[in-house]
Amino acid sequence: MRKLVAVMALLMASGSLMADDWRRSADTQTKVDNLVSVMPNTAQLMMSIGERYRDLYWAGKLERWEFAEYQKKELIGIVNRMKTTRPGRAEAADIFLDAGFEGMDAAIEQRDWQRFSTAFENMRAQCMVCHVDSGYGFITIPATPSRSTNLALE
Numbered sequence: 001m002r003k004l005v006a007v008m009a010l011l012m013a014s015g016s017l018m019a020d021d022w023r024r025s026a027d028t029q030t031k032v033d034n035l036v037s038v039m040p041n042t043a044q045l046m047m048s049i050g051e052r053y054r055d056l057y058w059a060g061k062l063e064r065w066e067f068a069e070y071q072k073k074e075l076i077g078i079v080n081r082m083k084t085t086r087p088g089r090a091e092a093a094d095i096f097l098d099a100g101f102e103g104m105d106a107a108i109e110q111r112d113w114q115r116f117s118t119a120f121e122n123m124r125a126q127c128m129v130c131h132v133d134s135g136y137g138f139i140t141i142p143a144t145p146s147r148s149t150n151l152a153l154e
């Protein structure tokens, strides 16, 4: 009997724990507020952009041109996502999207490392334009990033 009471108490406790799970029990406004608060911030997105930047460079350097095209698209995708998660940065993001990829498509299409490195350097400069304009000029970007551990580049 005692055991049964204990089991029932446990069940009730776990029931109330479930009730405290905002994903199930909160009102819609609280759910939306919570979801907004956990959207990736600029710093998180920038860590991913940094990896894409590195892999884009090495994809070009190793003449893995399809992979370079893929990395470029993924990088652009992250910048576009930032426009949604951090609308205050949308204007600066658009400036980057307009100016940051000059010559890149042609270089990848023509599989031309010389052109690619010029386009890549232009992109690096545009990353820095936004860092400086946003008050983060101290976050610098290397022109020649070291190799990543991306399996696809081994």
Ligand code: HEC
Pocket (backbone or CB within 6 Å): 041, 042, 043, 044, 046, 047, 049, 050, 053, 089, 092, 093, 096, 123, 124, 126, 127, 128, 130, 131, 134, 136, 139, 141
């Ligand atoms: C729209 C403006 C903007 C653009 C474009 C931009 N950045 Fe950033 N970046 C920032 C800001 C702002 C931060 C500081 C993070 C924060 O405020 O949360 C940052 C931080 C970073 C960081 C440091 C992240 C950390 O937390 O350690 C890296 C690495 C980085 N950016 C790489 C890049 C690269 C590479 C590019 C270009 C391909 C680029 N960024 C383009 C605005 C930008």
